[in-house]
Amino acid sequence: MGRQLYEAIVDGILGGGVYALMAVGLTLIFGVLDIINIAQGVLVVLAAYLSYVLSVHLHIDLFVGLLVTVPAMFVLGVAIQLAFIRPLRGSERTSMSLLASYAVAIIIEGILYTIFGAGVVQLHGWYVTSTVKLFGFYLADIYLLGFGLAVVLVAAIYLILYRTTFGRSVRATMQDQTAARLVGIDVNRVAALTFGIGVAATAAGGMVFGALNSFNPNSGYDLISRLLAIIILGGLGSIAGALAAAVFMITLESVVDVLWSPSWAVVVFYGALVLVLTIRPTGLLGRKEARAQ
Amino acid sequence: MSEPEGRLQAPHRRVDQDAVKALARHWRAAGLAALVAVAAVFPLVAGGALNILFGTNTLIYVAAVSAWGLFSGYTGYISLGHAVFFGTGAYAVGLLALHQHLNGDVIFATLPLAGLAAAVVAVPFGLIALRARRHTFVVITIAVFFIFQLMAYNFSFTNGTAGVSSAFLNWDPATVNNPFYYAALIIAVATVALSWQIRGSAFGLQLLAIRDDEDRARGLGVRAMRVKLSAFVISGFVTGIVGGLWFYLIGQALPSTVFDPAFDLTVALMAFLGGFGTLAGPVLGALILEPAQQQLTLTFPNGYLSEILLGGLFLLVILFLPRGLIPSAREWLTAGQARLARRRAARQPPPGEAAAQQAAAASRGGAA
Numbered sequence: 001m002g003r004q005l006y007e008a009i010v011d012g013i014l015g016g017g018v019y020a021l022m023a024v025g026l027t028l029i030f031g032v033l034d035i036i037n038i039a040q041g042v043l044v045v046l047a048a049y050l051s052y053v054l055s056v057h058l059h060i061d062l063f064v065g066l067l068v069t070v071p072a073m074f075v076l077g078v079a080i081q082l083a084f085i086r087p088l089r090g091s092e093r094t095s096m097s098l099l100a101s102y103a104v105a106i107i108i109e110g111i112l113y114t115i116f117g118a119g120v121v122q123l124h125g126w127y128v129t130s131t132v133k134l135f136g137f138y139l140a141d142i143y144l145l146g147f148g149l150a151v152v153l154v155a156a157i158y159l160i161l162y163r164t165t166f167g168r169s170v171r172a173t174m175q176d177q178t179a180a181r182l183v184g185i186d187v188n189r190v191a192a193l194t195f196g197i198g199v200a201a202t203a204a205g206g207m208v209f210g211a212l213n214s215f216n217p218n219s220g221y222d223l224i225s226r227l228l229a230i231i232i233l234g235g236l237g238s239i240a241g242a243l244a245a246a247v248f249m250i251t252l253e254s255v256v257d258v259l260w261s262p263s264w265a266v267v268v269f270y271g272a273l274v275l276v277l278t279i280r281p282t283g284l285l286g287r288k289e290a291r292a293q
Numbered sequence: 294m295s296e297p298e299g300r301l302q303a304p305h306r307r308v309d310q311d312a313v314k315a316l317a318r319h320w321r322a323a324g325l326a327a328l329v330a331v332a333a334v335f336p337l338v339a340g341g342a343l344n345i346l347f348g349t350n351t352l353i354y355v356a357a358v359s360a361w362g363l364f365s366g367y368t369g370y371i372s373l374g375h376a377v378f379f380g381t382g383a384y385a386v387g388l389l390a391l392h393q394h395l396n397g398d399v400i401f402a403t404l405p406l407a408g409l410a411a412a413v414v415a416v417p418f419g420l421i422a423l424r425a426r427r428h429t430f431v432v433i434t435i436a437v438f439f440i441f442q443l444m445a446y447n448f449s450f451t452n453g454t455a456g457v458s459s460a461f462l463n464w465d466p467a468t469v470n471n472p473f474y475y476a477a478l479i480i481a482v483a484t485v486a487l488s489w490q491i492r493g494s495a496f497g498l499q500l501l502a503i504r505d506d507e508d509r510a511r512g513l514g515v516r517a518m519r520v521k522l523s524a525f526v527i528s529g530f531v532t533g534i535v536g537g538l539w540f541y542l543i544g545q546a547l548p549s550t551v552f553d554p555a556f557d558l559t560v561a562l563m564a565f566l567g568g569f570g571t572l573a574g575p576v577l578g579a580l581i582l583e584p585a586q587q588q589l590t591l592t593f594p595n596g597y598l599s600e601i602l603l604g605g606l607f608l609l610v611i612l613f614l615p616r617g618l619i620p621s622a623r624e625w626l627t628a629g630q631a632r633l634a635r636r637r638a639a640r641q642p643p644p645g646e647a648a649a650q651q652a653a654a655a656s657r658g659g660a661a
Contacts, residue, residue, distance in 0.1 A: 036428050087612055094427065095371050099565060100611045102558060107604035113597040221554060225439055232432045263447045270436040270443075274421055277433060281425045 007137055008258040012251030014143045017150040018208045020246035022223070023230045024154055024239055025201030031174040031237035032194040035085065035097035039105040041224025043199055046108055047073055047206030048215055049116060051123055062125045062207050063145070069203040077199025080104055081192045105220060112217035123210040146208035153204050154243065157197070161239075170194055174237060229273045233283055241285030249273075313630065329482060336474050345470040349542060351583040352477035356484045357535045357556075358563045358575035363488040364528035365561075366570040367497060368521055369504035370423070373557040374434030375532050377441045380551035381414045382407035382533030383540035384445065387457035390541075400459075401476055404537045411533020412526050419525040423518060426507070435557075442552035456547035459540065473542045480538065484531050489572055491524075500524055504570065559586075566610050568617030577618055 026040045037043075047069055054065040084100045122128075127141035134144070161167035172180040173190045181187050209215070209223070230249055234241025249269055257265040276284065332352070336345050357379070365372050386407045390400060422433040445451045464472075491497040499520045502510035511517050540546050563582045568574030585606075589599035614621050 030428070036431070084608060084612070088615065095569075096565075096611050096615055098371070098428075098431065099561065100608060103604045103607035103611065105604075106607075107601050110597045110601035110604065113600070225435060228432045229436055232429055236428060263443070267440055267443045267447070270440045273436050274433065274440070277425060277429065278421050281429065283429070 003137070004258050005255065008254045009251055010134070010139070011143070012254035013247055014139075014147040015212065015254065016247035016250035017147040018205055018212070019226065019230060019250050020243045021150040021153055021201055022205035022209075023227050023234070023242040023246045024157060025198035025205070026227050027231040027234065027237055027239060027242040028157070028170075028201075029195055029198035030231065031239075032170060033081075033085065033097070033191050035094060035101070036228070037195075037198065038098060038102040038224060039080070039108065040101075040198075040202060040227055041222070042105040042108045042112075042217075042220030043073065043076075044202040044206040044209055044223050045215055045217060045220045046112065047203040048123065048210030049112060050203070051207040051210060052121055055123060055125070062123055062211060063149070066204055066207060069207065070200050073203040074196040074200035078192050078196040080199070081195035085195065086188065086191070105224075109217050109220060116217065118216055118218070120214040120216045121210075122214040123207065125211065128211050142208065142211045146212065149204055149208060153201065157201070158239070160197070166190075166193070226269070229270060233273050233276055235283030235285040238283070238285040241283060245284060329478075332478055336471050342470050345474050346542075347584065347587050349470055349474045349477045350587065351579060352474070352481045353535055353539055353542075354560070354563060354579040354583045355576050356477065356481040357532055358560050358567075358579045359481070359484045359488050360528045360531035360535065361560045362564050362570070362572075362575040363484075363491055363531075364524045366564060366575070367492070367500040367504060368524055369570070370426070370521065371431050371561065372422075372434045372525075372528075373431055373554075373561065374418070374422070374438040375528070375560060376552050376554065376556040377414060377418065377434075377438050378411035378529040378532035379536035379539070379556055380441060380445065380546070380548075381411045382536030383546040383551040384451060384457060385410035385533070386537040387459065387540050387546040388450070390459050391457055395459075398472070400541050401472070404476075404480075404534050407537025407540075408530040408534040411536065412530040415526040415529030416522070418529075419522045423521045423525065435554075438552065438554070438557065442548055445548035445552055451548070454548065456545055456550075457540075458546075459544045470542075473538065476538055480531075480534060485572070485576060487527070487531070488575075491527075492572055496520065496523070501570075562607055562610075565617055566614075568619030568621075571617070571619045574617050574619045581618075 022040065022044055026037060029035065029037050029040075050069045050072065051062050051065050054060040054068060055062055060068075080101075084104060085097055088096045088100065125142070127145055130141050131138040132141055132144065133139075159167075161170060169180065169185045169190050172183070172185055173187055173194075177187055180190075213219075226249070230245045231242050233249065234243070234245035249272065252272060253265045253269045256268045260268075332348075335348050339345060339348065357375070361372065361375050364370070386400070386403050389395065389403055389406065395403065418437055422430055422437065425433055445456075446453055451457070491500070499510065499515045502513070502515055503517055503521060507517055536551060540551070543550075559582070563578035564575045565578070566574075566582060567576065567578030586599070586603065589602060593599045593602075610617075616624075
C-alpha cells in the first residue's frame with residue numbers, strides 16, 4: 001500500500017507536469033485577452049492527431065515531429081484569434097468569446113470525427129513501451145521524457161515572459177490593457193501572438209498526452225474540464241498558480257485512484273475545486289476580480 | 294435594457310414614440326396569441342408521431358431556454374451547468390416511476406416533484422457557485438455538472454451506466470406523443486409567462502441591476518445573493534420539470550443523456566441566437582435551432598457533419614449578430630424609425646415656423 005501510494009504520487013507529479021504545460025497556455029491566453037479558450041481541450045486532441053499522422057504515415061519520431069506540430073499549432077492559434085476572437089466587441093465580449101471558442105471546438109471535433117472516426121488511438125514510440133527503474137519501481141520512459149519536455153517548455157515560456165521585450169509587453173497587457181496601449185504597446189499584436197503561443201503549448205502537451213493515454217476526438221471535453229478546473233484553482237491568469245494547481249490536482253486524482261477507486265477519483269478532483277473556491281473564490285494565487293460583472 | 298432610446302428622444306417626438314410602442318404591444322400580443330394557437334393545433338395538422346415528437350422536443354427547448362434565460366439572461370451569470378437540474382429532474386421522476394410502478398396519465402402529476410428535486414439541488418449549488426463571478430462562475434457550474442454526471446455513473450441507486458427506464462406506456466402508438474406535446478406546450482407557455490412576469494417586477498429589475506453592475510446594485514440596497522439565488526432556484530425548478538417530462542417522453546435516463554454537456558451549450562447557443570437577456574429571444578432561438586438541428590440530424594445521420602454545420606452557424610451568429618436576433622432586429626427597427634422621423638421632419642417645417650407662417654397668413658387674411 002505504501003509503495004502504491006508512493007508510485008501514485010510520482011505518477012501524479014510527472015503527469016501533472018504535462019497538464020501544467022497545457023494549463024499555462026490557457027491561463028496565459030486568459031491573462032492577456034480576458035477570455036477562456038474552450039477550444040484548448042480539443043486543440044490538444046488535434047495536436048495529438050497531428051503527431052499521430054506524422055508518426056504513423058511519415059514515420060517521424062514524436063519528439064522530432066514537434067518541430068512541425070508546434071509551429072503549425074502556433075499558426076492555427078493566431079488564425080483563430082484573428083478570425084473569430086478579435087472581431088468581438090462590446091459588453092458581451094467575454095461571454096461571446098467563450099461561445100466563439102466553443103464553436104471552434106465543436107467544428108474541430110466534427111472534422112476530427114470525419115477524418116479519424118470515433119475509435120481510440122494511442123501514440124507510439126520506443127519510449128512508450130520501454131521502462132526505466134526509478135526509486136525502486138518501473139516507469140515508462142515517456143513519463144520522464146514528457147515531464148522533462150514540459151519543464152523545458154514552461155521554462156521557455158517563463159524566459160520569453162521575463163527576459164524579452166515581447167514578454168514585457170505581454171505582462172504589461174496582462175496588468176492593464178489601457179495603460180499598455182498608452183505606452184505604445186501594440187495590444188492587438190500581443191493578443192494574437194499570445195493566443196498563438198498558448199495554442200502552440202498544446203502541440204507538446206497533446207503529443208505527451210497522446211502517448212500516455214488513448215484518445216479519440218471526444219477526449220477534448222474531459223481535457224478542457226480538467227484544464228479549466230486547474231487554472232481556476234490556481235487563480236485565473238496566474239502562471240505559477242496554474243503550475244502548482246496542475247501538479248496538485250493530478251497528484252490528488254492519482255492518489256485517490258489508488259486509495260479509493262478510479263471512478264471516484266474524478267469526483268474528488270472536481271470536489272476539491274469546489275471546496276477551494278468556497279473558501280477562496282479567486283483561486284489559490286488569483287488576483288481579486290475586476291469590479292464590473 | 295428596455296428601450297432606453299425613448300428617454301433620449303426630443304420631447305416633441307414623445308407622443309409619436311408612445312403610439313408606436315402601443316401599436317407594437319398590440320402586435321406583440323396578437324403575434325403571441327397566434328403563435329400559441331399555431332402550436333396548439335400543430336398536432337392535429339402535422340400528424341405523424343415523428344413530427345409531434347419533433348414538436349415536443351422543440352417546446353421542451355423553448356421551456357428550457359426560457360428557464361435558463363430567466364436566470365442567466367437577466368443576471369448575466371452564464372450557467373453551463375443547467376443539465377444538473379435537467380438530469381436531477383429526470384432521475385427524480387425516473388426513480389419514483391420505477392419504484393412506484395407508475396403508468397398512465399398519473400405520470401404528469403409527478404412532474405412538480407422533478408422540479409422540487411432540482412430546486413433542492415439548486416440551493417447548495419447556488420450558494421457555492423454564486424459567490425464567484427464571470428469566468429469562475431461558469432467554470433464552477435461546469436465542475437458541478439461533471440460531479441453530478443459522475444455521481445449518476447457511480448452511485449448504486451442510479452444504476453450506473455444502465456440508467457433508469459420507465460414502464461412501457463400502453464398508449465396508442467399513433468397518438469402516444471400527443472399528451473407529451475401538450476404537456477410541453479403548457480410548461481413552455483407557463484415558463485415564458487413566468488419570465489415575463491419576473492421581467493416586469495421589482496425582482497426582475499434587481500436581477501437586471503445585478504447584471505449591469507453588481508457592486509453598485511448592492512450599494513443601492515439590492516440583496517444580491519438572495520436575489521441571484523432565488524432566480525437560480527426558480528430557473529432550476531423549471532429545468533427540473535422539463536427534465537422530468539423528457540424522461541417520460543424518452544422512457545430512459547442515462548448519465549450520458551440527461552447529464553449531457555451538449556444540453557448546456559445548446560441552451561446557451563439558443564439564448565444567444567435569439568437575444569441574450571431578452572424575453573422573446575430564448576423562444577425564438579429554440580424555435581429556429583431545435584427544428585434545424587433535428588433536420589440536420591435526419592439529413593446527415595452520421596452526426597459529424599451536422600456538428601460542423603452547427604458550429605459554423607454558431608460562429609456566424611456570434612460574428613454577424615453578436616447581440617442576437619431580437620436586439621439586432623430592434624436596432625434596425627429603431628434606426629428605421631429614426632430615419633423615417635428625420636425624413637418627415639425634413640419635409641415639414643419645424644412647429645415654431647409653421648405657427649409663424651399661419652399667423653402671418655391669418656394677419657394677411659385679416660387685412661384683406
